[in-house]
Amino acid sequence: MTGADAVRNALAWFEVNSGWAPPDEDTLAEWVADGVCRCPDECLVAPDNWCEHGLASWWLILDDAGPFRPR
Ligand SMILES: [Zn+2]
Numbered sequence: 001m002t003g004a005d006a007v008r009n010a011l012a013w014f015e016v017n018s019g020w021a022p023p024d025e026d027t028l029a030e031w032v033a034d035g036v037c038r039c040p041d042e043c044l045v046a047p048d049n050w051c052e053h054g055l056a057s058w059w060l061i062l063d064d065a066g067p068f069r070p071r
Pocket residue numbers: 039041042043051052053054055
């Protein structure tokens with residue numbers, strides 16, 4: 001599995017789950033400064049990793065997925 005696969009998994013997860021929201025840039029920057037990142041399902045992982053459920057971290061999602069790109 002690659003980061004791109006994990007991002008695809010997360011995008012599919014968005015389709016069938018509600019109640020999630022992307023973190024704002026400040027929150028994301030705080031997580032990354034601490035060497036961690038949340039996943040959409042609240043799992044805590046390394047910023048460039050994905051959780052045991054196969055969901056990419058928000059850092060990966062916001063970096064790779066056009067629809068959620070904050071910049
Ligand atoms: Zn998870």
